[in-house]
Amino acid sequence: MSRSPRRATVLLLACLLLPPLTAASCGDEPSGVTVGTAGRGTVDEIVEAAGSVTVRAAGTVTSPADGTLEELRVDAGDRVRKGQVVAVVDSPAAEKRLDDATEALDAVSRGGVSPGGGAAAFAAVRRRTDANAGRAFAAARKAAAEVTDATLRKALLAQVTAAEEQYAAVSAAAGAAVRSLESGVASVAAAVDALTAAQRVQARQAYELAEAAVDALTLRAPVSGVVQLGGTASAAAPSLTDLLSSADPAAVGTPAAAPPPGVDVAVPQGAAVGVGTPILTVVDTAGLGVAAEVDETDVLLVKAGGSGTVELDAATGATYEARVRAVDLLPSTSARGGVSYRVRLTLGRGTYADGTAAPVPRPGMSAIVRLRVRQATDAVTVPAGAVVSRDGRDGVWAVRGGKAERVPVTLGVQGEDLVQVVSGLGAGERIVVAGADQVSPGQDLP
Incomplete structure (x- = not known):
């Protein structure tokens, strides 16, 4: 079908007036092939990964013993300082152990070992003293090991170990004195002094360990931050990626039953608690971060100090700046069976496209992270769609003498829209x- 003169003139003018970067091939019918020029500019290579918002620190305060939540001094949403008293647990069992240890210490302080009975009696006294010390240390170690607060547990276990080492020294001295008495080398007075010293050390240590267990019933904030009653689905982790829980207060006076997986309940004041029952969680929101799972094929490009952007499902249209803080050395297996590595980023402020401030995220929110891993400035660039790969080699179709010629190229930084051409092509070509994909060698191109 013939064109009208007017339409042919319009098409001719369009072919002549289109700029080089967008000049379309002008034949009898549109071909879909677009001819332009290689440019020069900056290319950013982006690695994209899924992640979630994290907090800098969070700690769950748990009951160190069986008892009752006697005092709850804070409420949800309160801000607390590290070390501030937040709750007190009443544990009759721990109080009784302290009372017994106090009585034993008073008894030893009032009198020592009787000098009567000979060497056999002294040996029996030493065995009883060692047995009492062993029971006291075992009970203290068991109680300390059941404490779920890692910092408190470590401190209590260290105290038990130090006490055991101290007692071992005085017990060895007492044993040496008894053996010397049995062989007739040492006097009765020396054996009495050594055994009395061992008894006093044992009683003092039993008292101090029992006192430490009672002191631990006064619960303090492990970090500065905001209070959330109850625990979290991942309360043991120092950096939480899911800080969401549902409140379901237990009835007053009844034990707090173990919550179902992923759900913790708030314990009201006056409720019975067991060892490890989560009372509250303190979340430090002063420094929010993001944990992203980066595929093994990309992780070697990610370096500490690198920058990126974060988008949240909860804040559509907002972009948050982020900086890489660390890249984990050990991998994690993704749900699809692949290997990925956790990249930890510091989250900055966010803005919408119009420049207004974006809301402060909450821990656990889903995020898409785009990491700028490489950048090339003042580089020869071509659109990503211009690159064709064949037999493992990259190339572009150059227009030379009005015909298509495939030119091999070496690529550098590869962005989402533009890629860097390191060799094989110059800017302006x-x-x-x-x-x-529609071009063939020698094809006529305008």
Whole structure:
């Protein structure tokens, strides 16, 4: 079908007036092939990964013993300082152990070992003293090991170990004195002094360990931050990626039953608690971060100090700046069976496209992280769609003498829209920028 003169003139003018970067091939029918030029500019290579918002620190305060939540001095949403008293647990069992240890210490302080009975009696006294010390240390170690607060547990276990080492020294001295008495080398007075010293050390240590267990019933904030009653689904982790829980207060006076997986309940004041029952969680929101799972094929490009952006499902249209803080050395297996590595980022402020401030995220929110891993400035660039790969080699279709010629190129930084050409092509050369899959060698191109 013939064109009208007016339409032919319009098409001719369009072909002549289109700029080089967007000049379309002008034949009898549109071909979908677009000719432009290689440019020069900056290319950013982006690695994209899924992640979630994390907090800098969070700690769950748990009951160190069986008893009753006697005092709850804070409420949900309160801000507390590290070390501030937040709750007190009443434990009759721990109080009784302290009372018994106090009585034993008073008894030893009032009198020592009787000098009567001979060497056999002294040996029996030493065995009883060692047995009492062993029971006291075992009970203290068991109680300390049941404490779920890692910092408190470590401190209590260290105290037990130090007490055991101290007692071992005085017990060895007492044993040496008894053996010397049995062989007739040492006097009765020396054996009495050594055994009395061992008894006093044992009683003093039993008292101090029992006192430490009672002191631990006064619960303090492990970090500065905001209070959330109850625990979390991942309360043991120092950096939480899911800080969401549902409140379901237990009835007053009844033990707090173990919550179902992923759900913790708030314990009201006056409720019975067991060892490890979560009372409250303190979340430090002063420094929010993001934990992203980066595929093994990309993780070697990610370096500490690198920058990126974060988008949240909860804040559509907002972009948050982020900086890489660390890249984990050990991998994790993704749900699809692949290997990924956790990249930890510091989260900055966010803005919407119009410049207004974005809301402060909450821990656990889903995020898409885009990491700028490489950048090339003042580079020869072509659109990503201009690159065609064949037999493992990259190339572009250049327009030379009005015909298509495939030119091999070496690529550098590869962005989402533009890629860097390291060699094989110069800026300003005419190339096929779209529809490269429709081009064949020697094809006529305008």
